[in-house]
Amino acid sequence: xxxxxxxxxxxxxxxxxxxxxxxxxxxxxxxxxxxxxxxxxxxxxxxxxxxxxxxxxxxxxxxxxxxxxxxxxxxxxxxxxxxxxxxxxxxxxxxxxxxxxxxxxxxxxxxxxxxxxxxxxxxxxxxxxxxxxxxxxxxxxxxxxxxxxxxxxxxxxxxxxxxxxxxxxxxxxxxxxxxxxxxxxxxxxxxxxxxxxxxxxxxxxxxxxxxxxxxxxxxxxxxxxxxxxxxxxxxxxxxxxxxxxxxxxxxxxxxxxxxxxxxxxxxxxxxxxxxxxxxxxxxxxxxxxxxxxxxxxxxxxxx
Amino acid sequence: xxxxxxxxxxxxxxxxxxxxxxxxxxxxxxxxxxxxxxxxxxxxxxxxxxxxxxxxxxxxxxxxxxxxxxxxxxxxxxxxxxxxxxxxxxxxxxxxxxxxxxxxxxxxxxxxxxxxxxxxxxxxxxxxxxxxxxxxxxxxxxxxxxxxxxxxxxxxxxxxxxxxxxxxxxxxxxxxxxxxxxxxxxxxxxxxxxxxxxxxxxxxxxxxxxxxxxxxxxxxxxxxxxxxxxxxxxxxxxxxxxxxxxxxxxxxxxxxxxxxxxxxxxxxxxxxxxxxxxxxxxxxxxxxxxxxxxxxxxxxxxxxxxxxx
Amino acid sequence: xxxxxxxxxxxxxxxxxxxxxxxxxxxxxxxxxxxxxxxxxxxxxxxxxxxxxxxxxxxxxxxxxxxxxxxxxxxxxxxxxxxxxxxxxxxxxxxxxxxxxxxxxxxxxxxxxxxxxxxxxxxxxxxxxxxxxxxxxxxxxxxxxxxxxxxxxxxxxxxxxxxxxxxxxxxxxxxxxxxxxxxxxxxxxxxxxxxxxxxxxxxxxxxxxxxxxxxxxxxxxxxxxxxxxxxxxxxxxxxxxxxxxxxxxxxxxxxxxxxxxxxxxxxxxxxxxxxxxxxxxxxxxxxxxxxxxxxxxxxxxxxxxxxxxxxxxxxxxxxxxxxxxxxxxxxxxxxxxxxxxxxxxxxxxxxxxxxx
Numbered sequence: 004x005x006x007x008x009x010x011x012x013x014x015x016x017x018x019x020x021x022x023x024x025x026x027x028x029x030x031x032x033x034x035x036x037x038x039x040x041x042x043x044x045x046x047x048x049x050x051x052x053x054x055x056x057x058x059x060x061x062x063x064x065x066x067x068x069x070x071x072x073x074x075x076x077x078x079x080x081x082x083x084x085x086x087x088x089x090x091x092x093x094x095x096x097x098x099x100x101x102x103x104x105x106x107x108x109x110x111x112x113x114x115x116x117x118x119x120x121x122x123x124x125x126x127x128x129x130x131x132x133x134x135x136x137x138x139x140x141x142x143x144x145x146x147x148x149x150x151x152x153x154x155x156x157x158x159x160x161x162x163x164x165x166x167x168x169x170x171x172x173x174x175x176x177x178x179x180x181x182x183x184x185x186x187x188x189x190x191x192x193x194x195x196x197x198x199x200x201x202x203x204x205x206x207x208x209x210x211x212x213x214x215x216x217x218x219x220x221x222x223x224x225x226x227x228x229x230x231x232x233x234x235x236x237x238x239x240x241x242x243x244x245x246x247x248x249x250x251x252x253x254x255x256x257x258x259x260x261x262x263x264x265x266x267x268x269x270x271x272x273x274x275x276x277x278x279x280x281x282x283x284x285x286x287x288x289x290x291x292x293x294x295x296x297x298x299x300x301x302x303x304x305x306x
Numbered sequence: 307x308x309x310x311x312x313x314x315x316x317x318x319x320x321x322x323x324x325x326x327x328x329x330x331x332x333x334x335x336x337x338x339x340x341x342x343x344x345x346x347x348x349x350x351x352x353x354x355x356x357x358x359x360x361x362x363x364x365x366x367x368x369x370x371x372x373x374x375x376x377x378x379x380x381x382x383x384x385x386x387x388x389x390x391x392x393x394x395x396x397x398x399x400x401x402x403x404x405x406x407x408x409x410x411x412x413x414x415x416x417x418x419x420x421x422x423x424x425x426x427x428x429x430x431x432x433x434x435x436x437x438x439x440x441x442x443x444x445x446x447x448x449x450x451x452x453x454x455x456x457x458x459x460x461x462x463x464x465x466x467x468x469x470x471x472x473x474x475x476x477x478x479x480x481x482x483x484x485x486x487x488x489x490x491x492x493x494x495x496x497x498x499x500x501x502x503x504x505x506x507x508x509x510x511x512x513x514x515x516x517x518x519x520x521x522x523x524x525x526x527x528x529x530x531x532x533x534x535x536x537x538x539x540x541x542x543x544x545x546x547x548x549x550x551x552x553x554x555x556x557x558x559x560x561x562x563x564x565x566x567x568x569x570x571x572x573x574x575x576x577x578x579x580x581x582x583x584x585x586x587x588x589x590x591x592x593x594x595x596x597x598x599x600x601x602x603x604x605x606x607x608x609x610x611x612x613x614x615x
Numbered sequence: 616x617x618x619x620x621x622x623x624x625x626x627x628x629x630x631x632x633x634x635x636x637x638x639x640x641x642x643x644x645x646x647x648x649x650x651x652x653x654x655x656x657x658x659x660x661x662x663x664x665x666x667x668x669x670x671x672x673x674x675x676x677x678x679x680x681x682x683x684x685x686x687x688x689x690x691x692x693x694x695x696x697x698x699x700x701x702x703x704x705x706x707x708x709x710x711x712x713x714x715x716x717x718x719x720x721x722x723x724x725x726x727x728x729x730x731x732x733x734x735x736x737x738x739x740x741x742x743x744x745x746x747x748x749x750x751x752x753x754x755x756x757x758x759x760x761x762x763x764x765x766x767x768x769x770x771x772x773x774x775x776x777x778x779x780x781x782x783x784x785x786x787x788x789x790x791x792x793x794x795x796x797x798x799x800x801x802x803x804x805x806x807x808x809x810x811x812x813x814x815x816x817x818x819x820x821x822x823x824x825x826x827x828x829x830x831x832x833x834x835x836x837x838x839x840x841x842x843x844x845x846x847x848x849x850x851x852x853x854x855x856x857x858x859x860x861x862x863x864x865x866x867x868x869x870x871x872x873x874x875x876x877x878x879x880x881x882x883x884x885x886x887x888x889x890x891x892x893x894x895x896x897x898x899x900x901x902x903x904x905x906x907x908x909x910x911x912x913x914x915x916x917x918x919x920x921x922x923x924x925x926x927x928x929x930x931x932x933x934x935x936x937x938x939x940x941x942x943x944x945x946x947x948x949x950x951x952x953x954x955x956x957x958x959x960x961x962x963x964x965x966x967x968x969x970x971x
Contacts, residue, residue, distance in 0.1 A: 019437065021514040025429030026441065029422040029485060036482035037448050040459030047462070105357070112350055123354045125598070126361040128605075132597045133365075134543035136565050137590050141364035143568075144371070144579060150379035152367060182361065190605055202702035205669055210716035210763070211690035220715070224706040243452020246546055250569065264454030271458045280458050287455040295450040299443060 041288055048282035053275050062278065069282035078258060079266070079283075086242065086262040088173060089180070094241035097181030099234055102188020107222075109189070110196045131186030139250025142179045143168075146251075172252050172260045180247060184240075188233055195229040196222070235298040242291065263287055372587045377580030391584035399581075400555060401588060404563040411473065411559060412541040415480040419488060419537035420530060422481065427492035428518055432501070442493075449486035453546055461550045471554040479551065480541040488533050495529035496522070528603060535600040539593055564589045617680035617770040617803055619643040619666060624675035626661055635661040636672070637827035643771075648797050648804045650818035652811060652850070658827040659807045663773050666805060667696045679771060690719075695764035696773040700780065701756045703748040709759045710744040716767045730766045737796070738762050754785045761793070765800070772797070772804040778813065790817055811851050815839070823847050841959075845966035848891050848959065854923055854934045856959075857897075859890045868960075872929025873908025874953055887963035894923065894936040896957025899949050907950040912943045926951070 048069050052062035073079050105127060112120040130138070145152050146167035154164030167175040199222065207217045245264035248254065254261035254269065261269075267287065271280025363381065371377035375386030395401050430441055460479065469475030499522060507517035523530070545561035552562060568582045620642045627634040636658040643649040651659035664670040665677060668689035676683050684692050695716075703712050710731065717727045735741040738758045748756055757777060764772055777793075778786045794817045797804050808814055814821050815835045823830040823838070823846070831843035842848035848856045861868045861876070868876040870890060900907050910926040910933065922942050924935045926949060935951060943949050960969045 019434055022429040022433050023437075025425040025515075025518075026433075029426035029489060032422065032478065032482045033448060033485055035463075036460060036479060037451060037456065037486075040456040040463055041451070043459040043463060044456070047459070108350070108353060108357075112354070115350075117347075117350065117354075119351065119354050123357050126358045128597075128601070129365060129594065130361045132539075133590055133593060134545065134561060136545050136561065136569075137368075137586055138364075140564075140568055140582065140586060141368055144367055144379045145364055147379040152363060152380040155380040200700070200702065202698050202700055203704060206696070206698060206702040206704070206763075207715075208669070208689050209667060209694070209696045210767070211719040212715075216719065221704060221706075227706075239450045240452075243454045245452070245454035245457075250565075264452065267455065267458060271461075277458060277462065284455045284458050287452060291450055291452060291455070292447070295447045298450065299446060 044281045044284045044288065046281075047278055048285045050278045051276075052278040052281075065278070069279050070286075072279065073282055073286065078261075081258055082261050082263050082266045085173070085258075085260060089176060089244065089248075089260075089262055090238055090241045092173070092177040093180035094184070094237040095234065097177055098184035098188050098237050098241075099230075101181055101185040102233075103192055103226075103230075105185060105189040106192035106196060110193060127186045127189060130182050131184065135183075135246040136250050138179065138183055139247055142175075142182075143251060146175055168252055169256060172256060176248060176251060176260055179251065180241065180244065183247070184237060188237060191229060191233050191236075192226065195226055199225050232298070232302040235294065235301060239291065239294045239298060242294065243287070368583050368586055368590070371579050371583035374580050377578070377583060379579060391580045392588075395581055395584045395588075399563060399567060399585065400558065401560070401563060401585065403556065404558045404560045405588070407473075407557060408542055408560040411476050411480060412538050414473075414477045415541035416534050416538040418477060418481045419484065420534050423485060423488045423492050423533055423537075424523065424526070424530060426485075427489050428496050428522065430489065430493045431496035432504075445486050445489050445493075449490060453483060457546060457550050460547070464551055470551050471557050473557070475551055476548065476557070476559075479547045480544055481537070483544070483547065484537055484540045488536060491536075492526075492529055492533050495526060495532075499525055532600065532603045535596060535603075539596055543593055560585075560589045618645045619771060619803065619805060620676075620678040620681075621662070622676040622678070624662070624665065624672045624677060626658075626665060626670060626672050634658075634673075634827050636665070639675070639824075639827070639829055641822050641829060641832050643803060643805050644819075645803055646801045647819040648794065648802075648806060648817060650814040650821045651805065651807045651824060652809070652814040652818075652821050653824035653830075654809060654850075657824040659809075659824050660775055662824070663696075663775055663805060663807050666692075666771070667694060667773055668692050669696075692771075693769050694771040694773060695767050695769040696775065697757075697760050697764050697777045699776045701748075701760040701777075703756055703759055703763075705748050708745050708747055709740065709751065709762075712748070712759055713744075713762050713766050716763060720767070730768070734762045734765045737765070753781050754789065757781065757789065761796075765796075770803065772802050774804065774806045776808055777806075778808070779810075786813075793817065812853060815851065823850060825850075841968065842891075843968050845889065845891070845961045845968075848961070848968070852893060854894055856891045856893050857931075857933045858961075859892070859928070859931050859933070861888045861890045861960075863888065870908075870929065872910065872931065874928075874951075875906070876953070876955065876958055888969075889961045889963050891959040891961060892953055892957050894934045896954040897933070897935045898952050898954065899924070899935060899937055899941055899943075900952045902950050904950060904952055907952040909948050910951050912945055912947045912949060914945055915942045917942060924949070 047062075049064060049066060050062040051065045051068070109120055109124055112123070148154060148164060148166050148169070151164075151167070153167065157164055165171065203221055204217055207221055212220060243264055244262060245268065248260055248262055248265055249268070252260045254265045263283065264287065267280050267283035270283060271277050274280075367379075367381045370381055370384055371379075372391055373387055373389070374384035375388040375390055377384075377391075430438065430445070433441065464470045464475055464479075467475075469478070503521050503525065504514075504517040507521045508514070512520065543561060545559075545565055548559050548562045549565065552558060558566075564582070564585045567585050621639050624636055624639045625634055626636040639658070639662060641649075651662060653659050661670060665672055666679075666684075668684065668687060672685060677685055679692060679694070703709075704715065707715065713731050713734065714727060717730065722730075731744075732741070735744060738761060740755065740758050740762060743751060743755055743759070748759070751759065757780075760777070774793075778789055781789060790813060793806075796802075806817065818835055820832060820834050821838055822832045825846050831838055831847045833841075833843075838847060839851055842851065842856075845858070849858065859870050859872075861870050863869075863878075867878050868888065868890070870876065876890070902909070908928065910928040913925040913927060913932065916923040916925070917939065919939065921939055922937045924937055924941075924943060926933050926935060928951065933951070961967065962969060
């Protein structure tokens with residue numbers, strides 16, 4: 004830890020001067036592209052600014068009008084529900100459970116020395132590492148009603164094809180997002196599993212615990228802390244999901260898969276109402292801040 | 307070794323029956339397989355197969371479609387195996403230009419990121435307590451901010467600052483978006499480097515900056531490689547910001563080219579899968595290659611963030 | 616309680632050049648504390664783990680109470696193992712750590728409580744029971760680990776270097792505690808350590824191992840006085856036994872430096888010999904004493920109750936134990952006389968001890 008005594012005021016300032024200097028370049032860039040936009044969004048949300056037309060030239064201050072509109076908009080309610088379903092389905096259930104299962108399976112395979120393990124690992128990672136729009140495109144093809152791989156496989160078994168993106172868009176999105184994000188959860192859990200000393204398991208064996216008991220009594224409890232953090236983490240990142248949905252369904256059919264980020268995008272760029280769009284963005288940022296605060300409280304990261 | 311035998315105290319074992327076999331005879335081993343049963347092997351490998359199919363199938367399709375002159379939406383061995391898709395795309399979709407742009411921007415982003423991130427992460431790691439926690443929390447909060455929320459303001463901001471359709475704008479934005487994560491990662495790395503290295507340099511009369519540059523950075527090299535890798539990868543993959551900032555085809559990047567190939571003109575019904583797949587392969591290949599060569603280091607870096615929790 | 620028997624046990628790990636345990640045979644008697652002693656990698660821990668059932672021998676037999684346990688699951692062997700790093704369950708309190716094996720074995724609630732109270736009192740950890748392992752000091756953790764073994768009332772206790780992670784003072788204290796415990800419980804205990812002082816103070820008998828092979832099995836006293844070979848001779852004792860080259864002349868053995876040892880009776884006449892003599896078997900005498908040889912002092916190390924004098928005898932460095940007031944300075948010449956009772960002879964090739 005610090006070998007210098009923490010000081011107050013001027014002395015501390017002098018000592019830390021060069022360090023603060025080191026932070027400045029990054030801080031300015033971040034301020035420009037994170038802080039400034041956030042402030043800009045909040046400011047703009049109180050205007051009726053638009054991309055074209057009269058309101059583009061001379062945006063007027065409209066107070067809380069945008070927010071009121073938001074609150075009373077039935078579309079927004081749908082959007083919130085969609086976002087909730089998407090986050091719970093793909094992050095809380097999908098990515099989390101699948102990632103956990105994968106971590107356990109691969110950890111087990113590693114211990115047994117199965118040589119296929121790295122390949123399985125690699126394929127899971129592949130889904131995570133590739134760019135979002137690629138993932139979207141790939142699954143558009145997979146989901147294609149007439150010629151997609153999924154329906155073609157179903158046909159092989161004598162079943163009729165499903166209109167994935169048409170009739171079950173949310174489910175399809177959840178599948179794809181789970182496919183994408185499971186790797187992250189898997190990696191974090193794998194890290195946690197590796198920190199459990201093997202001697203604990205040996206001690207449990209000596210005490211008479213069966214394989215199932217060892218898993219239940221010793222593996223799971225030790226994963227609990229990490230689990231909470233991971234869960235929050237995937238929730239936060241899935242909350243802002245945009246590109247994947249844009250690529251696959253663009254919020255459709257209709258507004259069935261319109262999540263909050265898409266709602267903001269459409270308002271700003273399709274309806275050209277930046278003021279309204281900024282209000283939505285501001286709400287997003289606010290909700291995100293709350294999530295972030297919870298995350299920080301739960302994870303108590305090493306300062 | 308007779309000496310040994312002499313010293314050994316032997317107590318007649320009070321056994322009867324089964325174990326009364328003469329001591330000299332080697333007992334047959336009833337060895338249990340230490341490595342799990344046959345059944346378990348099968349179950350695990352069946353699961354493995356299912357997982358690989360689920361995760362890899364889409365890529366299999368990408369590969370088969372890209373090299374197929376008559377590509378379809380499902381996975382099959384190419385009906386017309388060919389490179390024609392690639393040549394067509396190169397000639398007609400200005401992929402060459404996009405590739406050059408992507409390469410330039412990604413490299414520049416990587417360099418800028420490495421410099422800014424190492425400076426910031428080191429400073430953060432060595433900062434004194436009060437200020438340190440504020441800044442650290444700040445970085446973490448920034449990390450959670452969704453791009454989709456800031457993209458609208460960034461559009462407005464970039465327009466007002468005349469940064470749209472410029473290399474500078476693209477480089478700055480690409481560097482900025484990954485920065486919180488990279489700073490956090492690198493800070494963790496610097497935390498593991500003991501302070502006595504730079505302290506020795508200070509005692510020798512070096513300024514903090516020189517000490518950092520000459521003594522700490524060489525030790526931090528593996529971490530820097532990871533940061534550089536991530537920065538390049540993310541810059542190469544980034545498409546959202548490019549959509550927002552660029553509408554000049556001369557400044558197009560590979561991700562944007564790809565996106566426009568299959569999502570422009572209102573929909574994806576009339577897409578030629580083969581062509582789009584070809585662009586997709588061009589887009590994805592560097593990502594996969596880079597990631598898998600640096601994989602071990604990156605995953606370890608990521609895992610260590612879980613340990614810090 | 617029970618006795619443990621090893622019979623020609625061999626264990627080789629894959630990708631290793633030589634077996635970890637090579638033709639090991641010995642017995643741990645009922646109620647005795649046998650210490651497996653040796654340097655790192657000598658196979659002692661592997662042997663212990665084979666008793667526990669965490670490893671299985673490639674060939675040979677291991678019997679507890681006359682019954683072969685090879686192939687038997689650890690939990691069926693009715694043994695307890697105390698790990699070097701204690702391996703306490705980090706998410707459970709000390710009490711629940713002690714409870715765990717009892718719950719698995721489905722022991723009645725009443726009996727459980729009784730055993731825990733008893734054990735906690737025995738080890739003086741009753742006041743610590745509600746703490747988690749990370750809230751306990753090293754010594755406290757170790758006692759909880761011991762407790763977890765004791766509550767099970769197993770027929771055999773195994774200990775894998777349990778004291779290595781404790782500071783010196785605590786270690787010596789725990790040595791006594793464990794020994795006392797073992798005697799009180801009349802437990803059969805197999806204890807692994809690399810610390811020869813630990814072995815000497817605690818063991819009923821010691822089994823010295825090196826390179827997977829048993830070097831000698833004897834009581835500490837016997838082993839100290841009559842080491843079976845060079846390895847055992849140099850391993851036990853601090854400072855270690857002095858080993859000097861000897862030349863065979865007719866009728867006697869000559870040590871470069873000036874000692875002359877009368878030739879002992881032997882059945883065989885090995886080519887080359889080494890002489891071993893412990894620091895306490897050499898006396899500093901006045902010049903001219905018969906049998907004494909001069910040696911130049913390198914340095915004297917006063918230890919309070921005695922002094923270890925390092926000297927050059929011939930070309931060999933030799934250590935001598937002297938009373939606290941005998942403290943020659945570097946460069947001085949002292950005269951050393953060997954106590955012939957303490958002389959041991961070793962075959963230079965095989966290292967084996969020839970009766971002196």
